[in-house]
Amino acid sequence: xxxxxxxxxxxxxxxxxxxxxxxxxxxxxxxxxxxxxxxxxxxxxxxxxxxxxxxxxxxxxxxxxxxxxxxxxxxxxxxxxxxxxxxxxxxxxxxxxxxxxxxxxxxxxxxxxxxxxxxxxxxxxxxxxxxxxxxxxxxxxxxxxxxxxxxxxxxxxxxxxxxxxxxxxxxxxxxxxxxxxxxxxxxxxxxxxxxxxxxxxxxxxxxxxxxxxxxxxxxxxxxxxxxxxxxxxxxxxxxxxxxxxxxxxxxxxxxxxxxxxxxxxxxxxxxxxxxxxxx
Amino acid sequence: xxxxxxxxxxxxxxxxxxxxxxxxxxxxxxxxxxxxxxxxxxxxxxxxxxxxxxxxxxxxxxxxxxxxxxxxxxxxxxxxxxxxxxxxxxxxxxxxxxxxxxxxxxxxxxxxxxxxxxxxxxxxxxxxxxxxxxxxxxxxxxxxxxxxxxxxxxxxxxxxxxxxxxxxxxxxxxxxxxxxxxxxxxxxxxxxxxxxxxxxxxxxxxxxxxxxxxxxxxxxxxxxxxxxxxxxxx
Numbered sequence: 001x002x003x004x005x006x007x008x009x010x011x012x013x014x015x016x017x018x019x020x021x022x023x024x025x026x027x028x029x030x031x032x033x034x035x036x037x038x039x040x041x042x043x044x045x046x047x048x049x050x051x052x053x054x055x056x057x058x059x060x061x062x063x064x065x066x067x068x069x070x071x072x073x074x075x076x077x078x079x080x081x082x083x084x085x086x087x088x089x090x091x092x093x094x095x096x097x098x099x100x101x102x103x104x105x106x107x108x109x110x111x112x113x114x115x116x117x118x119x120x121x122x123x124x125x126x127x128x129x130x131x132x133x134x135x136x137x138x139x140x141x142x143x144x145x146x147x148x149x150x151x152x153x154x155x156x157x158x159x160x161x162x163x164x165x166x167x168x169x170x171x172x173x174x175x176x177x178x179x180x181x182x183x184x185x186x187x188x189x190x191x192x193x194x195x196x197x198x199x200x201x202x203x204x205x206x207x208x209x210x211x212x213x214x215x216x217x218x219x220x221x222x223x224x225x226x227x228x229x230x231x232x233x234x235x236x237x238x239x240x241x242x243x244x245x246x247x248x249x250x251x252x253x254x255x256x257x258x259x260x261x262x263x264x265x266x267x268x269x270x271x272x273x274x275x276x277x278x279x
Numbered sequence: 280x281x282x283x284x285x286x287x288x289x290x291x292x293x294x295x296x297x298x299x300x301x302x303x304x305x306x307x308x309x310x311x312x313x314x315x316x317x318x319x320x321x322x323x324x325x326x327x328x329x330x331x332x333x334x335x336x337x338x339x340x341x342x343x344x345x346x347x348x349x350x351x352x353x354x355x356x357x358x359x360x361x362x363x364x365x366x367x368x369x370x371x372x373x374x375x376x377x378x379x380x381x382x383x384x385x386x387x388x389x390x391x392x393x394x395x396x397x398x399x400x401x402x403x404x405x406x407x408x409x410x411x412x413x414x415x416x417x418x419x420x421x422x423x424x425x426x427x428x429x430x431x432x433x434x435x436x437x438x439x440x441x442x443x444x445x446x447x448x449x450x451x452x453x454x455x456x457x458x459x460x461x462x463x464x465x466x467x468x469x470x471x472x473x474x475x476x477x478x479x480x481x482x483x484x485x486x487x488x489x490x491x492x493x494x495x496x497x498x499x500x501x502x503x504x505x506x507x508x509x510x511x512x513x
Contacts, residue, residue, distance in 0.1 A: 033364075037359055037362075037363055038359065039359070157383075158383040159383065160383070161372075161373065161376060161379075161383070161384065161385065162376060164365070164369065164373060165373040165376045167359075167363075168359070168360065168363055168365060168370065168373060169354065169357065169360065169373075171326070171329075171331055171352070171354055172352055172354055172373075172374075172425070172426075172429075173373075173376065173377075174329075174330070174331055175329035175330065175331060175348070175350065175352045176348055176349075176350075176351075176352070176374070176376065176377030176429040176430075177348030177377035177378070178376050178377055219364050222364060223364050223365075223366065223408075223409030223411075223412070224364060224365060224366035224369055224407075224409065225363075225364060225365045225366070225369050226366075226369065227364075228364045
């Protein structure tokens with residue numbers, strides 16, 4: 001088993017996969033706490049479907065590097081969804097449902113009509129569930145992923161206290177001069193970036209798991225925002241690492257294996273959380 | 280010197296007017312209680328003063344060196360906060376954020392100020408505890424400490440005792456009165472007309488006809504009577 005791992009890690013694409021996987025897992029866990037607490041868990045899901053639609057468009061247009069276009073479309077949708085979250089006729093969750101189902105349908109339709117590939121269902125399946133795509137990453141995509149991940153982490157650290165305040169009490173933050181709307185916008189853009197990144201790893205249907213599970217697990221165990229954020233980042237990185245290694249050894253799809261490990265971690269945290277502590 | 284003057288305010292949303300021709304002023308050191316029925320526009324008034332929404336017409340002028348963003352605010356609790364993992368210290372420190380601008384981290388002065396306000400509210404021993412595990416009265420004191428971090432001169436309190444038991448209610452009122460004696464101007468929304476008359480120096484009664492004046496003037500007007508009767512009927 002160990003020999004198999006050593007053998008695999010001699011190939012550069014396996015190392016790429018591991019690096020990208022860990023970076024993406026780190027990013028996606030950071031904002032999870034905020035999303036869960038703001039009752040925005042489904043924004044991630046909606047946006048990932050948008051990213052799927054965007055990817056279909058990029059595929060149809062035969063772009064060599066699809067990420068910039070997908071990123072642009074997803075960011076725009078994130079901003080629009082967040083705007084509609086405030087006073088509009090169509091309420092937030094309905095808007096998310098609409099956009100998410102709509103783009104899923106349009107994406108599949110486009111791929112069906114224009115696809116030149118002989119293995120259409122294979123293409124769609126790997127976009128939705130990630131399957132082996134992480135092992136076919138080009139060095140350019142890896143570099144882009146790494147750069148974006150680092151930017152996301154830096155922005156998160158710099159705005160950590162503001163993100164906390166806007167999550168905990170938006171009205172108070174606004175009233176005391178924090179530009180809550182600007183930070184909400186920032187959160188939306190970061191989420192969009194994370195989702196496009198994570199699509200390479202777990203596919204568009206499973207992204208929400210990467211965002212939500214570590215946060216929920218950490219919230220079982222810790223009681224301050226800082227500890228929860230830190231713990232969810234650590235849990236997410238460990239789960240991604242374990243998931244990728246297991247998928248290499250057992251030959252399972254990368255995305256669903258990572259999500260499986262995340263679920264196990266949640267179950268474990270849940271159990272630990274139910275044990276009463278004498279503090 | 281007036282800290283805040285409301286001139287011919289009209290409040291409401293979606294173009295529908297709830298309150299019209301609202302005129303009042305708050306002097307430094309006042310304790311103004313805003314009373315009135317549910318839906319009369321008390322919370323809307325407070326949000327307008329804080330700049331969270333704009334008035335339909337009229338204006339709010341701040342004076343005496345008070346900026347709009349320097350008004351401390353004790354909001355009604357939201358659903359989100361009930362299961363929020365945050366320590367007491369984190370919540371109180373977030374009151375200092377307004378003055379930070381683009382600076383990303385807290386300075387030593389911010390932490391010192393948060394510590395002082397924690398002590399003032401008797402929360403020092405709880406500072407590492409989780410906010411959602413505290414009692415209602417303790418949570419309100421945490422939010423009050425946070426408001427004090429944001430403001431030195433004036434506090435706006437939106438139903439500060441709602442959901443508290445009688446003992447915690449009494450403690451909360453005493454705490455607010457003590458802050459007022461220290462020179463902090465208070466504006467409090469309340470259902471509780473008796474508390475308003477016990478602790479307040481001025482009354483703003485929002486109803487079909489708006490009353491504004493000192494407590495003594497209020498007691499001699501007919502307005503107090505109508506609210507009491509209204510309250511008894513509810």
